[in-house]
Amino acid sequence: MTDSRQPDSTRRSERSRRAIYEAALALVGEIGYAKTTIEGIAARAGVGKQTIYRWWPSKAAVLLEAFLDLAEQAAQGETEIPDTGDLAADLRLVLRATVDEMNSPAYDAPARALAAESVVSPELAGQFVHKLLEPQLQLYVKRLRAAQETGEVRTGIDLRIALELFTGPLAHRWLLRTLPLTHEYADEIVDYALNGLAPRP
Amino acid sequence: MTDSRQPDSTRRSERSRRAIYEAALALVGEIGYAKTTIEGIAARAGVGKQTIYRWWPSKAAVLLEAFLDLAEQAAQGETEIPDTGDLAADLRLVLRATVDEMNSPAYDAPARALAAESVVSPELAGQFVHKLLEPQLQLYVKRLRAAQETGEVRTGIDLRIALELFTGPLAHRWLLRTLPLTHEYADEIVDYALNGLAPRP
Amino acid sequence: MTDSRQPDSTRRSERSRRAIYEAALALVGEIGYAKTTIEGIAARAGVGKQTIYRWWPSKAAVLLEAFLDLAEQAAQGETEIPDTGDLAADLRLVLRATVDEMNSPAYDAPARALAAESVVSPELAGQFVHKLLEPQLQLYVKRLRAAQETGEVRTGIDLRIALELFTGPLAHRWLLRTLPLTHEYADEIVDYALNGLAPRP
Amino acid sequence: MTDSRQPDSTRRSERSRRAIYEAALALVGEIGYAKTTIEGIAARAGVGKQTIYRWWPSKAAVLLEAFLDLAEQAAQGETEIPDTGDLAADLRLVLRATVDEMNSPAYDAPARALAAESVVSPELAGQFVHKLLEPQLQLYVKRLRAAQETGEVRTGIDLRIALELFTGPLAHRWLLRTLPLTHEYADEIVDYALNGLAPRP
DNA sequence: TAGTAACCGAGACGGTACGTCCCGTCTTCTG
DNA sequence: CAGAAGACGGGACGTACCGTCTCGGTTACTA
Structure with a gap:
C-alpha cells in the first residue's frame, strides 16, 4: 500500500x-x-x-x-478589480497597471519565458493558466458581472468571452511585440470594447 | 564597399x-x-x-x-478578406477559417514553435511579425476601412487597434490554450467587437 | 596553494x-x-x-x-639484463628480444604511434622517454658498468653514450623501416659496437 | 589507349x-x-x-x-663526405654538420614532420628513405669503403650496417629528444664506433 | 543517547547536441 | 582546360548540459 x-x-x-x-x-x-x-x-x-x-x-x-512565489509576494492585498461604479474608469486603471507590469523588466523576463514555454508545452500551459492566469481573469468576470447588474453591460453577454476583448489585444502586443504597449492603447481598447458590451440602444 | x-x-x-x-x-x-x-x-x-x-x-x-515558404504556397490567391457588403458575415468567415487553421495539426506545430520563439527572441519576433503577421493584419485594416466608408464602422476609430479586438482574443486562446477555439467563439467575438465599432446611435 | x-x-x-x-x-x-x-x-x-x-x-x-599499463603487465619480473659473465652473449640476447618485440604487431602499432607523436610533440616525448624509454636504457648502463668492472669494457667510456651504439641503430631501422630487423643484424651490431668499447690492446 | x-x-x-x-x-x-x-x-x-x-x-x-626541393637547393655541391685520409676527422666533420642541421629550426620542423609521418606510414617512409635518406647514407658506405681499402676499417665488415653505428645514435637523440645533441657527443660516437670497426690488433 | 534514514552539496558518469574545422569532391567561372 | 574560388556531404573536434548515480556530511526522527 x-x-x-x-x-x-x-x-x-x-x-x-x-x-x-x-x-x-x-x-x-x-x-x-x-x-x-x-x-x-x-x-x-x-x-x-x-x-x-x-x-x-x-x-x-x-x-x-x-514566479508564482514572486507574484504572491507582490500581490499583497490588491486581489480585486476596483468597483467605483464607473466601469470604464476601473478597467482603464487595471489595464494601465497591466501595461506597466508588462513593460517592467523584472516581470517581463520570467513571464515571457513561462509564456513561451506554455505555448509549446500543454502541461506547463495548464499549470500556468490554472495557477496564475485564470484567477486573474476571473477578477474581470466578477467586475463585469457587477456591471451587468448595474446595467452597464447588457445581459446575454458571455462574460468569460467578453473579458478577452480587453486582455487579448494586450497580450498579443506584449507577446509578439507587434506595436508598443502604452496607456493610450489601453484606454482605446477599453473604449472600443466596452462600447461593444454596452446595452443596445 | x-x-x-x-x-x-x-x-x-x-x-x-x-x-x-x-x-x-x-x-x-x-x-x-x-x-x-x-x-x-x-x-x-x-x-x-x-x-x-x-x-x-x-x-x-x-x-x-x-514556414514562410509553406504559407506562400498555401496562400495562392486568397490574399484578401472578402467584401460582400456585410462586414459581420465577412469577418465571421475569416475568423472561422483562422480557427480552423489553428486547430489543424499541420499548421499548429510550426506556427506554435515560431510564436514561442518569438515571444522570447525579439529578433525572430521582428521577422515573424514583419514577414508573416503584419501583412495578414493589414488585410483587416483594408476591410475595415471599406466598412468605414459605407458607414458600418464609425469614423475616428483607429483601425490598426480595432482589428486587435478580433485577432487578439483568438491568438490568446490559441497560444495559451485557455479554452477551446470554436466557430461559435469566433462568431461571438465578431458580434461583441463589431458592436463596439459601430456608429453611436 | x-x-x-x-x-x-x-x-x-x-x-x-x-x-x-x-x-x-x-x-x-x-x-x-x-x-x-x-x-x-x-x-x-x-x-x-x-x-x-x-x-x-x-x-x-x-x-x-x-601502453604503459600494458608494458607494466608484460614486464613482470624481467626487469634486468642478464649477467652471465659474457657481455656479448647477454647483449645479443637482449637485442634479439628487442628485435622480436619490434616485429610483433601487438607491440608495433601502439609503439610506433607513440614514437611518431613524440617526434613531433616535445611534451609527449618527455613523458614517453621518462616513463618508458629511459628506465629501459638504464638497464644497459647497469650491465655495462658491471662489464667495466670485470674489464670487458674499458674505463673512461661514457656508458650513457655507449649504449646508444646498440639501441640507436635498431631504433633507426625500426622507425623508418630502412632495412629489415633480424637477429643477424642485432648480432652484427653487438659485435661491431662491443669491439669499440673493448679495452685498447 | x-x-x-x-x-x-x-x-x-x-x-x-x-x-x-x-x-x-x-x-x-x-x-x-x-x-x-x-x-x-x-x-x-x-x-x-x-x-x-x-x-x-x-x-x-x-x-x-x-622539403626535397629545399634540400636540393641547399646541397649545391657538397654531395660527398670529404676524404682527407683521416677517417675519424672526416666523420667528425660530417657528424658535427649533421648535428648543426638538426639543431637548426628551419630544417628541424619539416624534417621532424616527415620523419613522424614516416614512422606511421610505410608509403611515405618508402619515399622518404628512397629519395632523401638512403642517398645520404650511401655516402657513408662510399667513404667507409675507401677507408677499408686503406686499412683503416677491417675487412669483413658490412658497411651498410657499420654506418648505422654513426647515424643511428644521432637520429635517436634527435627524434626522441632523449639528451642534447652536441659536437662533443658526435665526436664521442665517432670515437667509440670507429674503434669497433678498426682492424683487430 | 546511539542508530539510522533522508536530505544535502558535490560532482563523475553515459549520453546528445552544439557550432566549428577540415576533409576530399564537385561545380562554376576566368584567363 | 588548368586554375581560383568555394559550396557541398561528411565526420571528428572539444564543450556544455542533460538526467542519473554514487559519495561523504549533516540533521532529525526512532529504539
Whole structure:
C-alpha cells in the first residue's frame, strides 16, 4: 500500500528552495531563459543538482514556482478589480497597471519565458493558466458581472468571452511585440470594447 | 564597399534548401520543436550540418523560412478578406477559417514553435511579425476601412487597434490554450467587437 | 596553494579507465593511430567522451597510459639484463628480444604511434622517454658498468653514450623501416659496437 | 589507349607549385605539421584546393616534395663526405654538420614532420628513405669503403650496417629528444664506433 | 543517547547536441 | 582546360548540459 518515489517533503530544506527561486529568477533576468541551465541554477544557488531534480520535473517548473512565489509576494492585498461604479474608469486603471507590469523588466523576463514555454508545452500551459492566469481573469468576470447588474453591460453577454476583448489585444502586443504597449492603447481598447458590451440602444 | 563574410548565394543548392525546409517541417510536426535538432534536420535532409549553418543563424530561422515558404504556397490567391457588403458575415468567415487553421495539426506545430520563439527572441519576433503577421493584419485594416466608408464602422476609430479586438482574443486562446477555439467563439467575438465599432446611435 | 581545475581522482571509475585502455589499444591495432578517434575510443569503451577529456589531454596521452599499463603487465619480473659473465652473449640476447618485440604487431602499432607523436610533440616525448624509454636504457648502463668492472669494457667510456651504439641503430631501422630487423643484424651490431668499447690492446 | 586520370603536366603552373612549397614549409614552421591543413596551404599560396589535390595525394606528400626541393637547393655541391685520409676527422666533420642541421629550426620542423609521418606510414617512409635518406647514407658506405681499402676499417665488415653505428645514435637523440645533441657527443660516437670497426690488433 | 534514514552539496558518469574545422569532391567561372 | 574560388556531404573536434548515480556530511526522527 505504501510506496511512491516521492521524497519526504517535511524534511525539505527551505533555505535551498528559496535560494533556487532566487537563482532561477536572477539568471532568467540576466542571461535569458534559453541560456539558463539547471546546472547554472544549482551552482548559483549553492545547491546540488539532485536537489533540483528531486523536487521539480523541469527547468520550466522551477521557474513557474519561482514566479508564482514572486507574484504572491507582490500581490499583497490588491486581489480585486476596483468597483467605483464607473466601469470604464476601473478597467482603464487595471489595464494601465497591466501595461506597466508588462513593460517592467523584472516581470517581463520570467513571464515571457513561462509564456513561451506554455505555448509549446500543454502541461506547463495548464499549470500556468490554472495557477496564475485564470484567477486573474476571473477578477474581470466578477467586475463585469457587477456591471451587468448595474446595467452597464447588457445581459446575454458571455462574460468569460467578453473579458478577452480587453486582455487579448494586450497580450498579443506584449507577446509578439507587434506595436508598443502604452496607456493610450489601453484606454482605446477599453473604449472600443466596452462600447461593444454596452446595452443596445 | 561593405564586405561581410556571407557566402555566394548564386551558387546555393536549391535542392538542399528545399530538402531542409521539408525536413524541418516534418520533424517539428513529428517530434516537436524542442526535440528537433539541427543535426536531425541535416540528417533527414541528407545534408551536411555546415550547409545549414552557412545559410541560417539558428534553428528558429530555418523553421521561419520553411514556414514562410509553406504559407506562400498555401496562400495562392486568397490574399484578401472578402467584401460582400456585410462586414459581420465577412469577418465571421475569416475568423472561422483562422480557427480552423489553428486547430489543424499541420499548421499548429510550426506556427506554435515560431510564436514561442518569438515571444522570447525579439529578433525572430521582428521577422515573424514583419514577414508573416503584419501583412495578414493589414488585410483587416483594408476591410475595415471599406466598412468605414459605407458607414458600418464609425469614423475616428483607429483601425490598426480595432482589428486587435478580433485577432487578439483568438491568438490568446490559441497560444495559451485557455479554452477551446470554436466557430461559435469566433462568431461571438465578431458580434461583441463589431458592436463596439459601430456608429453611436 | 595552487588550485587547478583537476577532478577528484578518488571518485574515478576504474572500470571506465580499463575499458578506455583496451579500446584505445584495440583500435590502434585494428585501424591505425591516425584513424583512431576519441569518439571511437569512447564508443568502443562504452563511455562518454567527457570521461576521456576529463582525465587525459589528448589522444596520444590516452594511448601512452594504455601502453604503459600494458608494458607494466608484460614486464613482470624481467626487469634486468642478464649477467652471465659474457657481455656479448647477454647483449645479443637482449637485442634479439628487442628485435622480436619490434616485429610483433601487438607491440608495433601502439609503439610506433607513440614514437611518431613524440617526434613531433616535445611534451609527449618527455613523458614517453621518462616513463618508458629511459628506465629501459638504464638497464644497459647497469650491465655495462658491471662489464667495466670485470674489464670487458674499458674505463673512461661514457656508458650513457655507449649504449646508444646498440639501441640507436635498431631504433633507426625500426622507425623508418630502412632495412629489415633480424637477429643477424642485432648480432652484427653487438659485435661491431662491443669491439669499440673493448679495452685498447 | 590513352586514358589515366593524370592531368597534363605540361600545362602545370610552375608559379603555383612554388607557392605551394613555400606555403607548406612556412606553415609547418610556424604552426606545426598537425595544425597545417591543405586548406591553409591553399589559402596561403593563393591557390585553389583542387590544385593541390590534383598534383599530390596527401599533405605529407606535399611537404615531402617541398622539403626535397629545399634540400636540393641547399646541397649545391657538397654531395660527398670529404676524404682527407683521416677517417675519424672526416666523420667528425660530417657528424658535427649533421648535428648543426638538426639543431637548426628551419630544417628541424619539416624534417621532424616527415620523419613522424614516416614512422606511421610505410608509403611515405618508402619515399622518404628512397629519395632523401638512403642517398645520404650511401655516402657513408662510399667513404667507409675507401677507408677499408686503406686499412683503416677491417675487412669483413658490412658497411651498410657499420654506418648505422654513426647515424643511428644521432637520429635517436634527435627524434626522441632523449639528451642534447652536441659536437662533443658526435665526436664521442665517432670515437667509440670507429674503434669497433678498426682492424683487430 | 546511539542508530539510522533522508536530505544535502558535490560532482563523475553515459549520453546528445552544439557550432566549428577540415576533409576530399564537385561545380562554376576566368584567363 | 588548368586554375581560383568555394559550396557541398561528411565526420571528428572539444564543450556544455542533460538526467542519473554514487559519495561523504549533516540533521532529525526512532529504539
